[in-house]
Amino acid sequence: MNKFNTLFRGIEVLIAFFLAIMIALVFINVVLRYGFSTGFAWSEEISRLCFIYLVYLGAIGAMRDNQHLIIDSILTRIQPAAQKAVFLLVQAGIIWVMVVLSMGSWQLVIQNLGDRWVATQFPVFLIFGVGLVTGVAIILLSLANIYRLVVLKLSVSELISVRHEADSEQTGNIQ
Template sequence: MQPPPIVTGIVRAADLVLAALEAFLVFVLAAMIVLVFGNVVLRYGFDSGITVTDEVSRMMFVWIAFAGAIAVSRRHQQLGVDFVVAALPVLPRRIVHLLGNLAILFCCWVLVSGAWGQMQLNWINTAPVSGLPTALTYAAPWLGGIGIGCVAFANALGAAFGYTAGAMASGEEDHGA
């Protein structure tokens, strides 16, 4: 069954968002490498250092983890054991994918609501060295939960309406480059 043009347009828009997210991941990882490597060189070579490197790189690592989780979810590269689901006929497989994505949506709702509460509580708290609000760290799981929830919602729609076996990615599952 071929999806309607609006669905293919949404999938193309999601692919563009994924490309922007991956560019963000590359930028943050490169900045983290430069900061940490530069700090190591300064510490051991010149007996000095950049004091904010540890705090900022820790925040960057949290952002990489949650933004990367969105990208992995969109590409369907998360760790999973699906030999039982793959052996099911088409209709039960679609039902299992629908129920699984609804469970993911519930988990994302819990993550987003908890991270939102932590963000609200921590806007006034600042990191001791950098002075950045610690709420920036909690913004990563908040955004990650929203992103993964959007992917799970699209996958649930795909499973419910039979566009795919439960994945609204453009094309086949990407097994890596």
């Protein structure tokens, strides 16, 4: 499990890196435009790419932490058997949506293999490739959630709070 924690820590570092690059480039471009009536055309494209990667990688992190759009207040008020059924339906829905995302992203990668951005000449498929990575990663995380629920017999409340407990153990805090 330590290797997976290192992998997800790397994703968090990438998110921070993309955010820093995006903020720096936008700030520098604003200063150059208002102060010197000039700017870098390529900075907008790189900022856009950083923002796209930040959002998609953030979705992977949120799914890993089970902090995606889930209404746990409803889950906590129903019976444990119903909780498991609802959680399984949610995971199945997530898998279906991510299959659609992955297939669409793959098709767009193939369609745009020869296209390049105007200012940076980066390949356009870089935008769509991250959708494929995100889709596959979230499918795997949903399958892991199903495995934990069905095979390891964890409760839904344990699955929703798994990451919070792991953070508490690492920092020594008790919740």
